[in-house]
Amino acid sequence: METYKDHITLSPDMNEERLNKLRELFPDWFTQEGYLDINEVKKAVNPNSVEETERYEFRWFGKSAAKRNAFTPTRATLHYDEKRSVNAETTENIIIEGENLEVLKVLTSSYRNKVKCIYIDPPYNTGEDFLYNDDFSESKKSYWEHTEVKEEGITLDTNSDSDGRFHSNWLDDMYSRLLVARTLLRPDGVIFISMDDHEIHHLRKVCDEVFGEENFLVNIIWEKRQTRSNNSKLFGTNTEHIVCYRRSQEIIDIKEPRTDSANALYSNPDNDPRGLWTSILYTNPALREERPNLCYTITNPFTGEEIEHPTNAWKYEYNTYLQHVSENRLWWGQDGRNKYPRLKKFLSDMEGGMVPTNIWKSEDAGTTDKATTELESLIGRGIFPFPKPAQLVQKAISYIINKEEDKDCIVLDFFAGSGTTGHAVMNQNMKDGGHRKFILVQIPQLTDENSNARRAGFKTISEITIARNKAVVEKYQKESEGKIIDENYKQQLDQLGFKVFTLSKSSFPRTDFTPDPTKNEEENLALFQEYIKEKERQLIIAFNEEEVVTEILIKQGFMLTYKLEKQPRFTQNTVYWATDGEKEAYITVDANLNDETVEYFMQHTDKKFICIERALDTTKKFNLKEKMQEKFYAFYR
Template sequence: MTEEIHATPSTTPNIQTELAAQLAELMPEVIADGKVDVEKLMELLDGDVADTSERFGLFWPGKKRALRAAQEPTTATLRPDFENSKDWDHTKNVFIEGDNLEVLKILQKHYHAKIKMIYIDPPYNTGKDFVYPDNYKEGLDTYLEWTRQVNEEGKRLSTNADTEGRYHSNWLNMMYPRLKLARNLLTEDGVIFVSIDDTEVSLLRRLLDEVFGEGNFLGQFVWVTKNAARGVPPRTMLMSNHEYVIAYARRAGEVKFKGLERDAGDFGNPDSDPRGLWRSESMKATGAQNNYFTIADPKTGRTFHANWAFSEPSVKRMIEDGLVIFPDNDSGTPRQKKFIGSYLNDRKAFVTNLGWYSTENATKALMSLFGGKKVFDFPKPLDLLTFFVEQATIDDLVLDFFAGSGSLAHATMLQNAKDGGSRRYIQVQLPEPTPDGSAARNSGFRTIADLARERIRRAGSALVKEDASLSDATSNTDVGFRAYKLADTSFSKWKQSSDVELNQLEQHLLDLRESSSADDASADGLLSEILLKQGYSLIEQIAPVDVAGLNLRSVGDGVVLAYLNEHVKPTLEQLRAVVDEDPARLIVLEDAFQGDDQLKTNLAQLCKSKGIELWTA
């Protein structure tokens, strides 16, 4: 009956293995004894293979290890944090506390190709704000140790000073696996915006070229952070008062931005044209067109010879339609009428210079939410982020896995309130400790994640207070969020990796004799982990239900039913009653059978007769 029972996968997808499987589908001849025959692959690709002795690319110490960090599956999970959530039952927003590398792996199953826009403001590698493990080991163990969930001593952190021999390499090793995983989450028409300063902008461009492809580069936008100080001579020739936002697409040809509103201030109607407001624009060609011919004013007979932007038949039709304005003298040039309707519909896609966005005003806006206290340094301006949110999304999902103080979540709610959009966000933030003696720590915020959650709560409350319509149930503006925390798996049978030491493996096997799930794991925590590993989202509607005396969890109004009590063995009659509820999928904790294989087999037969998928964990 094993074919009738589906086992919940213990880890996130093994990306390396999946790539090999895709390669086997495309070119089965390169697979030999279950492995990729590299020589055969190179033979088939032939002229498409680069000369390994001379090739262009970005290389640095640790790059291969960084790639493996992205490919290594994780058994980690996300546990519901009801206490720190806001409006859990109704919100579609998510805030995750945890290391973003592990979280990005967890998100791969459900959120693959589902996120329209990613914005990140990663560490700028200034030599003091860049946190990285001193042993450069990525993974859940590092995160748990750093957050003191495992080792009371914690792990030492490096500030990556510029005297460090691998100053830039360390930063690239941190960014590379995260960007690789992030790309997988973007929709085909999705975009990523990355904030950066002069320190790493050149390397970031090359790194993004490698991850997303040069052809998917959309632009490197400059924004002014502050006005230069007057009367103060700079120490160098240039004063840095700008930062960058680099934009790449999953597929550049699929991207469509909303476009910029056009300035209609110079339109008028001096001749009372019934077609409405208009302005005049040059008719001369600006490029290499070869449209030299003469046109004549039908009223005065004056002629004008030039290289025109339109063909001779087109100009003739424009004159007949009254769309050409002729000058009063021979020295002038005919111009075309451009009516405001067609002008406003002709929207530009984007700009290369974003102008000035005040970081000082961003700080003041955040301080206003916290009673005038400066609880966070250098938050991004909300109007800068709402600009990106407005341009790239409307009813879509946005992600920030370097959430900081939660600026993107705030901007998303603001833009939804402004244009009625129904955007949702996922925020990921490491529980980095706030500095001792800081305004944030003195205000009770132990970590940046604590601060970000409170910022989002207060920003949402402020929006509702400003606009009473937002509290109406029909409003699209969602000001709540579900909170989750990164944690180790609740299933002991999934915990060990292939490089576990022998004595640890022996103890692990002994532990399995007793139970496969942790005794302190809640039903909600277990179900959250199981659903994630089966490919469900973080916003599934879950409710407790009672069937024949069994306490179950219902997912999506009964589409999925889950029995997760290992201490109470259900009877066959009780399970029959559960099957009669006719869910599409039934999940039963393996330990709930308490070793009764006959009960498990009978349940499998019942599910098969009803067309129900039976899953165990």
């Protein structure tokens, strides 16, 4: 059924999608009017007592509102900023300046189930940190009013520890953003979240709910500094947490590269033709009575002695033991007289790397001091407090994205800060020849008027994000000057850079239309159509062609890496061919379509065609729809 929503640009309405899925699976849960009957849901959950409401759950003030906010669609869009982009023609990296919840909602149109890895370093809620007040949607006080025409940036709220909602405020922010971010992850995707001790216990509970307890992978302890802090009153804090969850139970490969010290544990005392090996225990920690199926007699081939362990079971089933014997994998010592055997593990079997540990030492993952020095070398001294080292994020990326087929994936950071994640992705690509892409999101939060950042000319944090990554690109380009480089390295250099987008108000003023909650869909559609006519009577709205094209392509699910090519065959209208590698379409935003243009698409119905609805009269619109079916899309403006 046609509704007013078919004619305005919105990100996907995930609440509606979830209701539609419920309606598809359980139609009996809905009334004849189409509304969800909550009592029917309660009966399905507990048919014996619909009054029973107590259960184990993690709740705080504002949780329900935060969840509603997460799944409410946005009417915002993204505008391309060519002036601040770097190597835009060859790169597929993206930096987005804007409030991250609204940006994440916009990204759901194009990037749902496409992000392999998310790394975020959100505010730590120490009583001084800035908080997103989530008052940026069009239905509330406008985000664009906060930005003051993008020149002054946004002043965010602080979360004072004297505030009665100190923890709730922080949880509201994290909960809504993680709910949306989860929809962007691939089934085999993972998320890393840096956190200190203040909210780590709350973060784990929120993530258990968003991703599922069964998808918790690890709480990594990162040694962020090696020296003791003299400012601490009681205990110095030398570590931080990095919590890691996966999107689903789909198998993922997590390995770290092997080290010389790890390989040094392997030798070949018996000159085994399979090469270097080490050995592990063959006995099981479980007692015999606990695992009777793993209790059997084995034979020492050197002494002929038959052996059973007096207290413990063996580690493997009997058939597996026989296979180990046939493959000469049991080690009985140099003279063959060990009391119990050990199992050989060959270095050649360890080519996939090593299973990582949950302790990341500073020499492997960097320190806060190193991160500060690193940033200073790129954009100046004292510009951004407490940045994360690129080495830390690079380590996480190398664990999760180590297979060749994954080295062409997307890495997202929606608390971009100084832009460490972009720096790390570029470093790792240059190191191993990968083609990973990053998407960074940072709100244009104002820098302090008396800060080094402001004195250096940075009015907002997002300007720092962009400047840092631009400096990284220039650094690699400068290092290659005068050197002989092969084609592969040239391709690596070409992919350095980023396209900048800004979160913006929709180019379609009719998205300001608000439906009447007391009326049904048919009545609201009539109201919407009357609203359109009134707008059309008032004025013919001038618009920026590039901004409109971008907004429509995003709405149609195109990724931000799309390319536009003007089509010379159309002499009466400006028509572009748009493609992002997956989706493709012809698009025009001309106010009137010539007969010649219309006739072409009447004859060529194999490719999608997008145009403005009012560019066609009723007959042309009907004929195109009849001929092209789902390949034709006319948007209202």
